[in-house]
Amino acid sequence: MSRFEPRRFLLGLAAPVLALLVAVLVTSLILVITGDPVADVWSQMLKAPKPGQATDMINNAVVLYFSAIAVAIGFRMNLFNIGVDGQYRVAAFAAAAVGGQALLPGPLNIVLILLVAMATGALWAGIAAWLKVTRGVSEVISTIMLNSIATGVVAWLLAKVAAEQSAGSNDIGTKRLPDSSHLDGFVLLAGTQKKVYGLIVLAVVVGFLYWFVINRTRFGYDLRATGRSESAAVASGVNVKRMVLSSMLLSGAVAGMVGLPLLLGENYNYGTDFQAGLGFSGIAIALIGRNNAIGIALGALLWSYLDKQAVTLPIATDVDDSIVKIIQGVMVLAVVIAYEVVRRLGKRIEQQQVTRELAAQDRQPVAEGASA
């Protein structure tokens, strides 16, 4: 986009670093006030994860990455898709239900699963989009409602299509995917047998496509233009209603992928134990990553790292793991504040620079001409 400028780059880097420091500071303060062992907590939090744990972190980050990208697509044009959570649950359920039927052989079934998940996620998001463009319902409200509705609908359908409950189990779920539809992934880190999800590849592809579509295509230009100024976008010929629809559908389609790494690489069915709540972390990570494909990847890793370190925290230090939630929350807030401060600073610097350079230009050509 704009020319590389070291100062601006440093400014951009300053924000997340600053935010992290603030988060550490605030958390330490809370620990001190409540009398918990500060040093122990940080030494535990900063302990290098073992390869097995690191693999888990990567896996978790992959899932969060899809979620955050889904949110970010909306964010780029000022749409707040709070409904990724419902979208991915509905999508994962539908994909699991269809995939479990093994309608297609081998890898084709995986493709089918992927398509069903994307279509269902898009459909669920599409309801909110449709309500927005035709009825003017704020997507913030409608997606929140749709999350709750998704819960009921999936529970109802699950009760209808649930496969035989396996003996002695308290989970119910859809029929297990055939073995040929499993994507168990591959070992990435030495020192562990744990595999990273095969769909990490899809995450990379989606991340690249996200960057490419947003920054390099006409569609992406229209999307960003709408986000920057809806009125200017309309005047430039962007059909904002259509953009709302298509970006919401895209966001929903990506949201539909959130559950797939779990479905294909971990659970192999959609059951009552399927992980929920991934959509909300996605919002936070999109904010931390500033809607940037790489930023989101780093944000997802950081988030996942904190999540995982939290698990061992109470075992190692007797400090409640909710302290990590505080770290995460403060970090999000500090990050957005820091970005805002840096953005203003950058704007002021640019303005000064413009006037300074213009003044310099004015001085060179002697011709008085029109006033500047």
Place this chain on the structure above:
Amino acid sequence: GSDSDTGSGGSGTGTGKGGGALKVGMAYDVGGRGDQSFNDSAAKGLDKAKSELGVSAKESEANTGEAESAREQRLQSLVDSGYTTIVAIGFAYAKSVGKVAKANPDVKFAIIDDASDDSKGDNVEQITFAEQEGSYLVGAAAALKTKTNHIGFVGGVQTPLIKKFEAGYLAGAKKVKPSIKIDSTYLTQLPDVSGFADPAKGKTAADGQFQAGADIVYHAAGGSGAGVFNAAKAAGANHWAIGVDSDQALTADPSVRSLILTSMVKNVNVGVYDFIKSVKDGSFKAGKREFALKDGGVGVATTGGHIDDIKTKLDPLREQIISGSIKVPTTP
């Protein structure tokens, strides 16, 4: 995986710490110690083991919406910290126990509420409870005690496990009074587990049942049960609630204890204690173990003496269940 050199069988000892006390790692379900329900019951078993067997323990609890890998890591971390007798509370741990047990063959595991292949292993005791049997008896008790021929059930979250409670309750009540009217309400649907922690919803649901004519309401709603008790209190004289998991006439808020007709006791504490004891004395046996009516794993509390008068009618049912002549269904 763990590179501990724990001696097999006998008194499992912590890594590098030499002999001494057995080190028990507890992984609670969401809510953890202090939930006055399921987890607390498990904690009671642990506390007993601590005082009677002299074990030391480390406790840790699950969070809502956490990843499968988080549960695995929780168990593994306990193992890594030298806790080589692990109790996983709740069926959510099924898969993680299966995996972590495989990776740590020297560590002894117990899982509560799961007996599936997921958690099966040579070093895993799968502990389940016949909740439907206990529920059958409180259902029968409710049917015997009702004056309106109308009773209710409030489930926290609609899951197969809670449906087991409902199924037993319905069957027991119908057995005694085939014409009885029974209302069932679930507070939330998965993955929204707030139904176990929302007394306001519990009260609204139970209020509805009382006002529709029910005079006894059984809850299997964890923390939301407090709302059910409050509803019974608000409904006035001759309205009762039935507690769950522990003898709630002893543990609930004192102001509502007198309204608790009975409780369906699920002795998770017994399961936990027995498991720890078996590891301690070397009698650990892997495999399924169901705690049922016959071995006191589930039962009916009599605190308050409100059901003493129908004891003679409940006892035969109990016998029939134990003898197997009554088979209690597990789905409603």
Place this chain on the structure above:
Amino acid sequence: MPSTGTAVELHGITKRFPGVVANKDVEIVVRTGTVHAVVGENGAGKSTLMKILYGVQRPDEGTITVNGQQVDLRSPTDAIKAGIGMVFQHFMLADNLTVLENVVLGAEKLHGIGAGARKEIERISQAYGLGIRPGDLVADLGVGARQRVEILKVLYRGAKILILDEPTAVLVPQEVDELFDNLAELKSEGLTVLFISHKLDEVLKVADEITVIRRGTTVQTVDPKSVTARRLAELMVGSELPTPQTEDSTVTDEVALRIEGVTLGASAGPKVLDGIDLTIHAGEVVGIAGVEGNGQAELVEVVMGMRDANAGTIMFGHTDITDWHTREIREAGIGYIPEDRHRHGLLLDAPLWENRILGHQTEEPNVNGLLIDAKDAKRDTDRIVQEYDVRTPSIFVTAGSLSGGNQQKLIIGREMSHTPKVLVAAHPTRGVDVGAQSAIWDHIRAARREGLGVLLISADLDELIGLSDTIRVILRGRLSGEFDPDTVTAEELGAAMTGADTGTHADTKEEGA
């Protein structure tokens, strides 16, 4: 200088913004009970000075004396206490509040917010003939009425010194006259009025004294009786000023754009546009005059496909484009210079080269198939910056960091680069300084010679007369007959714009139904 009899004295006022000195050693003395005008080019620093006097901004240096008392104005509250009131260049009204609420806001202590306040507002309205009803929602008022509400706001607070920043920019001549009558009334009551205008003949007519500001500093204070408009302009600019002049007609027979029976608005109630018929030939500039809010903005939006008309057709050459979408319309060759460049013309946070793409996202050189062709777009932005004299250090700075005039030149360059057949230009030189203004006119004339048809909307009657081949007047959504710019006078146009020529009044909204 004796301080008795002076309402305001500004001495040595200097105000610096990052990189700009907006005011430098400003010296102004305003005598009590006079109308004092301040004139100057765009960006000369007039508004800044007035904001300083109203406590919105604080001077870096200098002193302010009000009624002989040196004051320190930290906020509008201080200024209001000192008896100063200001009507801003852009109205400061909350649309969704009533007139009463807008007036009493911040001055609740005076007469409360209930019946007392209502009575007082009615009293003031009566006394100065403002015709304001306190219960009306501001959103329902026309421009003129809004301005009178603004004045009422100031009077309500008992201000003795009134600042009016470009009060006439949005008014037609008749309304301007009414305003000046009001000002005379105020003056006779002993109030002091400080007012800013670009329209020098107005200034000469109404002011008792005129101060000229150039590049942030006071050049001279002159007596209107002893100065000509030409002289004033030269003081402002520091050099000769260009005027728009009609050239030989380039109008052809070829129809570029034909609008027939275009109507906008619900079936019941007054229509925003009512049966508009209009033809623009290749090489012709059709100017639309009208009081703001009479449908010109809507007409532009209908032509550009941003709104759907309820009835009527729009033909572009021989193609019916009535149902076309904005993008198709722009692709077909209709260029668009929006009225509000910040809202409709630019992405202020995006660099210039990305703004060059805006509105032409599907056209060469910006795209390559479905992809954005950043390289060519940048190269072409450089060309526009050169050819249209956009003053910028580079094409990578954000559009928001340029001055208004330069932003406008970029927009014009962008639209002209796609060789439109028709150009819809709404207020193409609003808020642009004289130099840029004449450059923009030259560009439009040049394109007109090449066969461009232009729909020109402007509030600046001189611009309309100077640039148009035909002038139409829009009043309450209807077009009047044609005027010949060679013969028509500003007064005649003004009469048509207000309906005075047919005996009706333009701004009926505030009179109520």
Place this chain on the structure above:
Amino acid sequence: MTAGLEIGTRVVQDAPRSRRIPTKYLLASGVAGLVLLSLLRIVTGANDIDSGGIISAALIGAVPIGLAGLGGLWSERAGVVNIGLEGMMILGTWGAAWAGIKWGPWMGLVGGIVAGLVGAAIHALATIGFGVDHIVSGVALNVIAPGATSYLASRTFTGLQGGGPTQSPPLKQLPRFSVPGIEDPLTDLERKQWFLLSDVAGILRGLLTNLSVVTIIAILLVVATWWILWRTPFGLRLRSCGESPVAAETLGVNVYLYKVYGVLASGALAGLAGAFLAQVAANAYREGQTGGRGYIGLAAMIFGNWRPGGLAGGSLLFGYTDAARLRNAGSNIHALILLAAVLLVVIGLWQLLRRRRVVQGVIALVVGVGALLMYLLTDQVSSELAATTPYVVTLLVMALASQRLRMPAADGKIYRRGEGQ
């Protein structure tokens, strides 16, 4: 990222601005609704649909939502969008429980309010102080608050009798009131199941008996909010900051200050909502007990067109539908489907015949007939689907009403002093 896209939410410009609905229409529609409900009860036999019990439950359900929504109203009237209500409410539940245990139930209310205020202060600092996008700040708050609350709870309630890391010991009760002497006659009348009379009796009983003092406070707060915001200089100034902060600024209003007031009031009200949940509705703090009510409060506020009366109506609607499905889900919700079917058919016919809107009319008719079929062909609604009723109803009503809504003009816009002109 300010306030989201406006697309579709703009009021059609030339549509006649709908002002206040005359009182007589309100009254008439109230009576019509009552008759309809009574008929419905008799036709379906679902006696619970307007019983005193369900009304009382609806009120209890509505109070936390309404208080949260009122919080949203204060904040958004001052121009700050507050999606962090949920977080503030969560903080309130803990604050109420902690202070309640330490100093008694009245101080519990104060504790809830103070805890909510702390959350609001963070939101105010971020949005007003630093100019962060309002929704973003709210989302961040909703991450912090549950974490902080959970942490604090584990530090404060563990080891107390009956408490634990995720729940507080039982809390002492606040007083309750009834209008004296009406309970028994109303109950009798209600039992008779007479047309209309019993319905009125049920509704009155639900509204007038056994009210928690906090419910009464909440109702008073609705009225007080209206009075303060629309009848006092303070309220005018606060609202002007949501409509046109720049104009307010030029008239000497300290916009930052009033925005801060609005957001703080918002936090106090959300905190009070949390206190109500913990102290009145539940009698204890429980982790996760807010269950998204803050978001629902926001929806109720939008539903109510940013006005206290409408907001109260929205909260009651939500409280009612939730109570209806929790209290004997099957028959209540089943009966309500018939109501929805009838209403939709009426709306459809009206759109078709009177307003000549074919598409809307046909859609309403089709959905209405579908609902009717659903009613006739089933005799229960599955509990899973019944659980979605409140959300579906909210969504439907929003879809029908959204275009009549008008939010404060500068709501969600970031304001910086001196940058307006």
